[in-house]
Amino acid sequence: MPDSLARGLRRAGWLAGLPALALVWASATLYAAPRIAERLEAEGAAVAAGTATETGEPWLRLTVQGRDLVAAGEAPDAGARAATLFRLAVLEGPRRIVSGVGLVETATPFAWAAIRLGPGRVALEGSRPVEIGRRALEARITGALGPGTSLDDTARAARGAPPDFPSAAAFLAARLSGLAAGGRAALSDTVLSLSGEAVDVPAYEALRAALSEPPAGFSLGRVEILPPRVAQYRFTVEKKASGIVLDGFIPSAADKRAAQEAAQEAAQETAGAAVDDRLVTARGLDPAIDPKGLIAFAFRLAALIQTGRVTFADGAVSVSGDAIDGQAIPDAEALMRDGRPGGVAAGRISLTARPLSPYRVAIRRTPEAVTLTGHVPDVATRERVLDALRPRLFREPILDRTRLADGAPPDLGAALAAAAPLVADLAAGEASVSDRTLTLTGESLYREVAARAPDRLAEALPPGWTGQAAVSARQPAERRDPATCRADFAAALAGADLRFPAGSAVPDPAFYPVLDTLAALAKACPGLRIAVSGPADPAKAAPTPAAGPGEGAHPAAPPEPEPTRIASAAKAAATGKADAKPSGKHDKAEARPDPKGSGKGSTKDAAKRGNPAPQKKPEAAAEEPPQDLPRLRAQAVVEYLLQAGARADQVSVLTDQAPAGAVTFALLP
CATH class of the missing domain: 3.40.1520.20 (hypothetical protein tt1634)
Known part of the structure; x- marks a missing residue:
């Protein structure tokens, strides 16, 4: 070995063997760890299989993390949990047992929820019925969501589930497929709730239609579904010969009702017109624009056209078609200039004035x-x-x-x-x-x-x-028995004080509500017989004239009678020469003043002609009111009741004169 290499190895010492040791460890891990995990899974599965319940599914769920066994599930009781954990502990393979095993309890309220996490992923949480196996419930929910959906199920088995829980869970899961990520479908006992944003317009309409019929035994709670957002928001009011067409988008159900009401009101202006509502709920309107203000403005423009269209698109309102008249074109221009809601731009005005046909x-x-x-x-x-x-x-x-x-x-x-x-x-x-x-x-x-x-x-x-x-x-809704008729008659006259103006036989407008009630009562009570007595005017005391020079005091003069013209007007009114007969809606009688110049300056003119001035007529010689004024008043009331719908054999005039004051009524046997 070269000296330089030997010296290097001596300096490195035992560190030189670490790479080889790491290689040996990695080889052992890659080869042995999977075999250990497989053995742990097999041993754990045997223990889990022993926890099968009446549903056929074991309550114990095991996952392997390295050499650790992670246990989850809900044991039916504490004894079963302890026995199961002991069987896991005596296994030879696991390094440790991580227990998340709980007990089956009664959930009050029984709550369950499904949350859309993203495309193809749904999380389940809350409680699930202990009577239903986990895999069986997941299969039911996956079928409602659609194939390819993965479930992250953390729901725990519990008692207290409402009847037919699987149907309600599947119903909610099916609705969840129409919501974007973050959508939530939940159940609390028998109350269903749904929240989130619809993925598109068809999904939004389908959701609202489906929620109108929840499963039997369940009701809807909080439903907060946001309409989808559209890139090009538009709103149109079109007037045709057949009626009014609403088209485009609307931000909410409340705004849609406002548009429908405005269309119905506009359709009433044309006989036989109908409303065709094609509006779809969607978002996309500029937040600076008030939806109801936009709707009102569109219908104000639509009121100026016979046929045509008012359109809001790209932030501007335009109007086109045939104007209702020549005045409508400058009116539309002024409205577009001065009446636009905030945030709305002025579009094109293309109106043509045509002759009205029909008028x-x-x-x-x-x-x-x-x-x-x-x-x-x-x-x-x-x-x-x-x-x-x-x-x-x-x-x-x-x-x-x-x-x-x-x-x-x-x-x-x-x-x-x-x-x-x-x-x-x-x-x-x-x-x-x-x-x-x-x-x-x-x-x-x-x-x-x-x-x-x-x-x-x-x-x-x-x-x-x-x-x-x-x-x-209008016909009476029912026929009343005699006792009820008499009681209603007394109630109709309770507090009534019908007094004629002095010297007049013309019913005052204040009479009409009471007389209308009596006429309606007569129609509902065919056996009712009403007698009317007219009052006289109260006597008036005339003032005592002062004694003139050289004259002694005179006894008090007799009561001063009403002026002749009032008595004449009363008699004329009662005989039909004045407009005393009430119409079906109470024509108002107006007192007309005497012609101008009837007496002014007559004495002076006579003196100029050389004729002696006429002597002043004594007050005692003034004409008295007609002696039959009470009868005329009673006849006027009877005539009103007859025109209001009472039969001729149901109302009559009493021959006895009522005391001065108000008109009196009586029931005849």
């Missing part, structure tokens, strides 16, 4: 308001219709949403003015005009008004117009 306008009555929609040729026509409505409405506001447009049929103003009283007589309904055809539809509180509607419409329409009336009457 439409409608008067619609609801319990909340009376609304005019459509088109009128000029302001004068609009005011004519409003003037025909105002005197007949006391509580309901009148909303004018008409627009001006050319092309109206002849006599449109006359036709609408004639239809206004008919609409006012309805509880709900409308009069709609399409060119020279007027259609009256709705519901009346009274059978008589409903029966007369076709004839009244035919008489009121101008020449050349055609009309159709379909008015139904």
Whole structure:
């Protein structure tokens, strides 16, 4: 051996043998370790097989880590656990036994969950029924998830599972396949919950459809499924002759309901229009844009077109189609300029004004308001219709949403003015005009008004117009027994204080709610007989005139009578010359003042003509109110009840005069 090599080896000493020793150790490990692991697995499997339960599966699960045996599972009791661990301990091969063996307990609540970890990987945690083998349950879940899915199952066997747990677990696992990583499907006793983000739009719709029918015996708890995110968010409102089409995306179910409600309201403006909802829930709208504000803005633009489309795409709103009239084009430009929601850009406006065909306008009555929609040729026509409505409405506001447009049929103003009283007589309904055809539809509180509607419409329409009336009457929901009828009669009059204005036989508007209630009661109680007694006016004491110079004191003068014109107005109102007869919706009677100049300056003019001035008529000689004023008042109340739907044999006038004050009612046997 060369001297230099020998000297090097002497300096290295025993370190020179380490590489050879490492090589020997590695060779032994690679050769012997697998054989040791195989032997440990075989010995452990024999012990695990001895822990088989009624399900046919052992509760003990063993894994080998080098020369260590790791034990897991849930023993049925402490004795079984101790015996099993002892059998593992006496094996010759293992270096040590790492125990994670627990005991089967009762889980309250019984909770189980499946979490998607990523593509093809799902983790199971919580509790599983001890009555079901682990491998059997995993096979059921894997079948619902799809082939190729690996399970990381850490669920522990426990008692207290709800009935038909496997079906609920499989149902949740199937829903989990539509969620992205992080999605969670869980069960707590019989309550199912689901959370996560849908992988795409079809999966989102399928999830919502499937969750509408949970397994029998189970209910839905917290469901928080985020819609998928789309790269190109769009929203469209399209108006067609057949109706309104909603298309594109919507961020949430609440926003979808808002769009549907707006579409239904817009569709009501056109008879027979339908709503075709094709919206799909998805994310992707700029967070700076309010979804409901965008929806409202789109429908404000859509209200300006007959047919066409309002589209939101690439952050901008555009509108195209046929405008409802020439005024709509500058209105759309102004709305696009000043009314856009924050974050929304202005797109293209491509509108064409075409002649209106057909020419439409409608008067619609609801319990909340009376609304005019459509088109009128000029302001004068609009005011004519409003003037025909105002005197007949006391509580309901009148909303004018008409627009001006050319092309109206002849006599449109006359036709609408004639239809206004008919609409006012309805509880709900409308009069709609399409060119020279007027259609009256709705519901009346009274059978008589409903029966007369076709004839009244035919008489009121101008020449050349055609009309159709379909008015139904509300019928009482039930017939009440006599005792209930009398009790309801007393309740209807409790606190009622119906007093006529002095000298008048015209019912005050405050009478209407009480009289309507009595009329409805008469229709529900055919055997009810109501008698009405009208009151007289209270007597008034006239002031004592002061004694003039050289005159002694005079006795008190008799009570001063009401002025002649009031008595005349009362008699005229009761006989029908004044507008005292109430309509189905209570026409308002207005007191008209005496003509101007009826007495002013007459004495002075007579003196100029050389005629002596007329002597002042003594107050005692003034005309008295009509002696039959109480009877006229009672007749006015009876007439109202008859028009409101009571039968002629159900109401009558009492011959006895009621004391001064309020109208009195009585039930006849």
